Amino acid sequence: MSKAREVTWELLRNLGMTTVFGNPGSTELPLLRDMPSDFRYVLGLHERVAAGMALGYQLGCRKPVFVNLHSIASTGNGLSAIQDAWFLHAPLVVSAGQQDRRHLFAEPFLASRAVETAKPYVKWAYEPSRAEDVPAAIARGYRIAMQPPRGPVFISIPMDDWTHECPPVPAQTVSQRLLADPNALDEVVRALDSGRNPALVAGSGIEEDGGWDDMVALAEHLNADVYQDPIPARWTFPRGHRLFRGALLPAQQPLADQLAKHDVVVVLGARVFLYYAFVPGSPIKPGTKLFQITTSASDATTALAGTSIVGNVAEAARHIRAHTKARPCTTQGVTTPPVPSAECPITPAYLFHVLNEVMPRDAVIAEECPSAKGDLDRHLILDEPGSFYSVPNGVLGFGLPAAVGLQMALPERRVVCPIGDGSIQYSVQALWSAVQNKAPVIVLVLCNGDYSALKGFCDFTQVGRNVPGMDLPGIDMVKIAEGYGMKAQALDKPDELEQALRAAFAANEPRLISVSVAKGGKKTMGMDQSVNPPNYR
Numbered sequence: 001m002s003k004a005r006e007v008t009w010e011l012l013r014n015l016g017m018t019t020v021f022g023n024p025g026s027t028e029l030p031l032l033r034d035m036p037s038d039f040r041y042v043l044g045l046h047e048r049v050a051a052g053m054a055l056g057y058q059l060g061c062r063k064p065v066f067v068n069l070h071s072i073a074s075t076g077n078g079l080s081a082i083q084d085a086w087f088l089h090a091p092l093v094v095s096a097g098q099q100d101r102r103h104l105f106a107e108p109f110l111a112s113r114a115v116e117t118a119k120p121y122v123k124w125a126y127e128p129s130r131a132e133d134v135p136a137a138i139a140r141g142y143r144i145a146m147q148p149p150r151g152p153v154f155i156s157i158p159m160d161d162w163t164h165e166c167p168p169v170p171a172q173t174v175s176q177r178l179l180a181d182p183n184a185l186d187e188v189v190r191a192l193d194s195g196r197n198p199a200l201v202a203g204s205g206i207e208e209d210g211g212w213d214d215m216v217a218l219a220e221h222l223n224a225d226v227y228q229d230p231i232p233a234r235w236t237f238p239r240g241h242r243l244f245r246g247a248l249l250p251a252q253q254p255l256a257d258q259l260a261k262h263d264v265v266v267v268l269g270a271r272v273f274l275y276y277a278f279v280p281g282s283p284i285k286p287g288t289k290l291f292q293i294t295t296s297a298s299d300a301t302t303a304l305a306g307t308s309i310v311g312n313v314a315e316a317a318r319h320i321r322a323h324t325k326a327r328p329c330t331t332q333g334v335t336t337p338p339v340p341s342a343e344c345p346i347t348p349a350y351l352f353h354v355l356n357e358v359m360p361r362d363a364v365i366a367e368e369c370p371s372a373k374g375d376l377d378r379h380l381i382l383d384e385p386g387s388f389y390s391v392p393n394g395v396l397g398f399g400l401p402a403a404v405g406l407q408m409a410l411p412e413r414r415v416v417c418p419i420g421d422g423s424i425q426y427s428v429q430a431l432w433s434a435v436q437n438k439a440p441v442i443v444l445v446l447c448n449g450d451y452s453a454l455k456g457f458c459d460f461t462q463v464g465r466n467v468p469g470m471d472l473p474g475i476d477m478v479k480i481a482e483g484y485g486m487k488a489q490a491l492d493k494p495d496e497l498e499q500a501l502r503a504a505f506a507a508n509e510p511r512l513i514s515v516s517v518a519k520g521g522k523k524t525m526g527m528d529q530s531v532n533p534p535n536y537r
């Protein structure tokens with residue numbers, strides 16, 4: 001018999017989880033003491049950063065990742081990243097220490113109710129009843145996390161458990177592909193074959209199921225227009241493809257209007273649909289046949305319309321392609337946006353235009369620039385899988401740690417993090433982690449000195465501008481980055497941009513470029529007054 005600690009390290013090794021992201025406290029020390037030398041511990045200075053880097057790392061290397069947080073204190077701090085993992089279907093095995101069982105009843109300092117806290121945003125939240133069950137609980141957590149739809153699990157572990165003896169735990173696996181009902185897919189086939197003008201909607205699930213090529217092949221076979229899902233957390237179709245028609249708007253009526261010319265719409269790996277502002281309307285034009293294919297039974301139940309089919313998205317795309325008639329090409333080619341002018345202050349559109357010219361074609365974007373999202377979407381053209389990641393449920397703090405974790409997982413690609421001067425503050429400590437881990441991420445801060453997206457929302461919904469807490473004067477991002485040991489520069493002239501970006505890509509080290517940009521916010525997620533937004537006046 002070995003100690004629970006030794007059995008756990010052996011289990012994690014056998015499951016391939018040898019990089020641990022965390023932030024330690026007293027309740028984790030009995031686990032972490034004498035950590036085996038084949039393990040790497042990646043310290044995040046805040047748990048939002050530790051768990052957020054783990055998430056980025058998971059997305060990049062596509063393997064489960066072990067996270068170790070500290071009691072309730074740090075589970076609470078890390079919760080927004082755990083929530084991101086939940087929405088991105090990312091298998092994080094998150095552990096946190098608990099006070100010593102022998103006096104837990106007396107509710108000592110650091111006694112944790114983290115299981116209840118994490119529960120809504122994990123697939124399984126558990127504190128083992130017996131010390132001997134700790135490694136087996138981690139093994140079970142791994143298997144739960146890996147089943148589709150994948151996602152985080154949480155295990156709370158009393159600190160005295162690690163020194164208990166327990167039997168070895170095998171690294172058991174479970175199969176990871178659930179196939180959709182072929183009869184249900186044949187209904188989609190019949191609808192497509194009899195349809196006049198079908199469209200496909202691409203969602204994150206395509207990448208989760210490794211279905212990028214299958215999605216492209218299906219679209220080309222059908223010669224169907226392809227839309228990205230609203231507020232995409234991932235781009236799952238080549239942006240420069242002749243069939244790509246851009247992203248859907250995140251509100252009921254405008255989205256239905258965008259799809260109105262299609263008589264059959266098949267949504268692959270996305271919600272039906274993810275909305276932001278409440279603009280009532282029919283979710284889809286009456287008469288249009290709408291299908292959703294998703295690995296998430298939960299997403300199937302929240303669909304406001306159509307027929308939902310649960311199963312592997314890549315396999316479903318293959319089935320549909322194999323059984324539908326090929327359709328002739330009737331669509332016109334891509335329309336490229338006009339080249340933005342080099343104004344002062346620099347516009348986000350110009351910034352992204354220059355970035356697109358300069359960045360390698362296999363660059364990875366981890367984005368968090370709320371009011372400049374539309375410009376980014378228009379001007380960055382990336383055609384490789386795994387090129388784009390964004391805030392999955394609107395909680396800021398995702399972008400920078402995700403970028404660092406992605407860069408650590410993908411040393412052969414360059415990761416760029418375009419991020420607002422407001423957004424970066426939610427997880428700014430990740431700058432230090434980039435430096436310490438030599439992750440050559442390029443952080444592009446869009447400094448507009450305010451919460452432009454919120455001001456835009458004020459206008460959009462007629463709240464008015466008399467709202468406190470909208471301005472961010474006096475933040476020097478260069479000094480902050482330098483304080484964490486990162487090379488940084490500020491610029492405000494359009495003709496300085498290209499050279500600064502080229503130098504950053506040429507250097508094999510993390511860099512922060514703070515760009516003074518024009519205030520944004522004329523539109524809210526691509527929508528203006530014309531969509532008839534809600535009025536909160």
Ligand SMILES: Cc1ncc(C[n+]2csc(CCOP(=O)(O)OP(=O)(O)O)c2C)c(N)n1
Pocket residue numbers: 368369370371372394395396397419420421422423424426448450451452453454520
């Ligand atoms: C954790 C969290 N807190 C607050 C918000 C509300 N919020 C949405 S957008 C935004 C402004 C972000 O500012 P910045 O990054 O500077 O981007 P800008 O709006 O200027 O484009 C805020 C505060 C949020 N989404 N998440």
